[in-house]
Amino acid sequence: MTENGLTTWVGVDGTPQSVVRTAKYGFPLMIAITGGSPTRFAPYVDLYGRAAEQFGTTAHPVGMHSPGFVADTDEQARELRWPRYKVMRDRIGAPETVARKMAAAIKGLGVGRFDMIYGSGAMPVSARLRAVELYGTKAVPMVRDILAG
Template identity: 25%
Template sequence: MKKFEIGVGMFGDLAFDKETRKFADPQQKLQEILAEIRLADELGIDVFALGEHHRPDYVVSSPEMVLSAAASITKNIKLMSAVTVLSSAEPVKVYQDFSTLDLISGGRAEIGVGRGSFIESFPLFGYDLDDYHELFEEKLDLLLKINTQENVTWKGKLRAPMENQTVYPRATNNGKLPVWIAVGGTPESVLRAARLGLPRQFKPLIDFYKKEYLRHGHNPEEMQIGIHSHTLVSENPEVIDGYFENYAAQMNRIGSSRGWSAYTKMQYDGGRSKEGALFIGNSDEVAEKINMVKEMFGLTRYIAHMDVGAPNHEVMMKSIELFGTKVAEKVR
């Protein structure tokens, strides 16, 4: 049976000052993130995951750079992207960056790849959004070839072909890095993950994933399923109640460009309920909810995404501490 792993995930949300109309200092935020990763490692948390964005309200555009800095101040924690927007990235460079991180960290690097629910990177790097789906399919195919083959011969439609070329440096495990594929709620994205034998990173349609994974001949003992959900742990009810302001502000910033209605306290409280998607509450509440989905879906990994709306550093450190002690004890 696979060990059940717990992790902490972040996007590097920047707090917004309503008076100055400015976002928080990115340099200070990055230093806080590194301190938070160091604490997670010291507590024995299994994984730290960092996502890529290209917006003013997030500080991390290059997860592998921050993770490389974290590699030098940690000893055991796995360091992964969640996610690298592969559709607008170069697969050769993605492999090189993460294999370098793997060598620096002593074999602790993992890649989480996705199509990108935020689309700023497409025009930024010169990609056509009309190719959104095909870009991901093609680049994932190339990345997996690079990951498993010393010499790569490959041809696609949207990128120049490779002819008997090797990508250096090679990662520690015979050149092979763990690759997770992040999926949303569509059968197509789940089917892709199952067909390729990659672990999936989100909750919907897990039964469909399991069925397709087995139908494509993969070893059930190697099946990995993880979810990545918004989380905050505090034993102080005032902190949990007050966190609504941070959470709603970020949801509304994102929603303003997507046509969402304003985020309400009722939605927040509903999300925190037993059936809701928010893992926000005291250590007993969060642990109970993780155990419920762990059993329901047969999870091998749970990543607690903790920095939505940029709660302050002290709240984050305490949340990580509780997650790595009280919650970890109950879910392991």
């Protein structure tokens, strides 16, 4: 936390050295996962905890930052986003689909925070606004329910 009370997260994209450096300076770790299985980053979550212990710093909650897109239905999500998003395809779909994938990633990594990039690319503004609405009003509450159950 900064002197002004702001929490600063350090983004890491998959190098062990960056994970260790983040632990050394006692910052929260934010893992950038742009595709593939999120659980492949579990060793970095473990490394962060071990390194913080070794350095005598605090192992803060770990977060993940990942692309995704939420629409009213899976089909609509694919139609709107897929052409603009072919490479980063893991977390698109209806709120239920996205919530299941988010919860699985959170459980698989043991992270305490999930940030989704839902507004990148040439997506129409109306679709981005709807994605934000569905993410906040449907997908996130579903994730909370899944994780609580």
